[in-house]
Amino acid sequence: MSTQETKTVAHTPDEVEMQIRGLMMDPVTNMPIVVLKDIASDLVLPIWVGIFEANAIALELEKTATPRPMTHDLLRNMARNLNAEVRKVVVSELRDDTFYAVIWLDQAGETVAMDARPSDAIALALRWDCPIFVNRDVLENSRQAASGNQSINADEMRRWLENLNDDEMGRYKM
Template sequence: MSLVQLEIKGISYSQTQSGAYALVLTEIKGSRTLPIIIGAFEAQSIAISLEKEIKPPRPLTHDLFKTFSDRFKINITQVIIHKLVDGVFFSSLVCEKNGSEEIIDARTSDAIALATRFNAPIYTYEAILEKAGVFLKLEAENIVSDTWELELDELLSESNSDNEKNPLKRMSLQELHNQLRRAIDQEDYETAANLRDEISKRQ
């Protein structure tokens, strides 16, 4: 079966599961996307890895895994989303050490969080993309080059009315910066990411 390389297009609140997030992957040479529901912790971990401005004061679990692997000269060369059963994606980490290769099963959210730290490519099989993929239908000006900053609510729902209720919109820029520093100090990375997004929109 042929493999299709994917990239992270964005992360958004899930419109179907409360407290969850939707990670959207897009095929590099095409317009199909693969939406995957992930937990809040994994969403924060992926977002922090992609966002260079937010530095956690202590390493997250995926950062610890990366440090551990570096110390023992283990490298993740690629991540493969290899199976889809009842809406659940299964993934593998392809690991290499001293020329020897091992394949380890992993949750897809963890696998992608690690892929961002190892700069490892993400793949899935054509059959999975054909079965679960959807076509990206955003106008060109709404697609941003910086991965996770894409507003994905347009992909996952028909309305963005919740954005109008965002209390961050009522804060001044200075208040947003103060809240961002406080959120990082308190290791509240979900809030920090939302604050950073609002600051970016105003600059």
């Protein structure tokens, strides 16, 4: 697909299209955070990820070539060789403080949904240049979960994330 073509992807009204706002380190836990931002508003969703998954995302954000295929490159290559295409990824659920995602593939006219960690789904979405969606319930539940945490004020955290400037996002800003 050329870079000038536009992918149209079916999605439900409950899915909010997001883009990667940036990748940063949590100053308290020293864990990587992928910050997703609603393309139509200032709403953001931080997702804490593992260091290896953050590296996979960072490599693709920077378009860094590696001498051998990394895991997500291998998955992309396998899907292509099986004539499958990733159409979209959806952060679909927040349960017990854990995010869940679904990778939607098309293969031979069939649609296949695969359970995934959001970090893996995002890394694949970057490699396929496909949209990232978040279920509206996940956005609402993440607000409620954050507000239930006594050590964090959810509104303050969201305001901080929404108002990050490019310098604070570091080298992975979008």
